[in-house]
Amino acid sequence: MAKMNGRAMARDKRIKRIRKKITGTAERPRLRVFKSARHIYGQLIDDTAGHTIAALSTASKDFAPSTEAKGKTALAKEVGLRLAELAKTRGVEKVVFDRGGYIYHGRVKALSDGAREGGLDF
Template sequence: MQTKKDSRLRRARKARAKIRDLGQYRLCINRTPRHIYAQIIAPDAASTVASAATTEKEVAARIEGSTGNVAAAAIVGSEIARRAKEAGVTSVAFDRSGFKYHGRVKALADAAREAGLEF
């Protein structure tokens, strides 16, 4: 019997295989009930170009209230886009890690797009 996590990782594997074929930078996200994390990973899959998370002091200072909500995810999205542009990355493939494109995941993606990241 598959657990909920096994099902999510199975969905993630399919998307990551497609992104690998494209050979693009990928915006990979991870969410827990309390935090959300985002990182830009190079096509060679050996290096992280930029990252942002609700656990970082400078990001957490901009968040009012809980770190596990849509508003916090939007702040992380805009921060990851800013850091990616500083590193010279403008276009990425969105790797949602098998999570539904809904709620915090959608908020992070929309904020990153608004801040100038293309995917």
């Protein structure tokens, strides 16, 4: 296992604490968020079957941002909107939100707001 710094270890502890409480099912998958310095990723995961139902990120080849989306927060909101559209095509209406150990603020909040605007029910 790679050596982790204090911030990464603290986030890992938060992830484990969150994952004890929430799980995704086929009817209500888990909307998992991961963010890096440049990109943001969203996945709909069915934990009972152990597979990803849908996934989208700013790094995806099929994600082309709109011209009015400027900045990482606006892109995160657009990822949430498009992920909600993708989920609707796969028959998903309700999800459980997994913030991935991050504070519910900024890009994480923007992605969840976009998913709500797109029609997903948290």
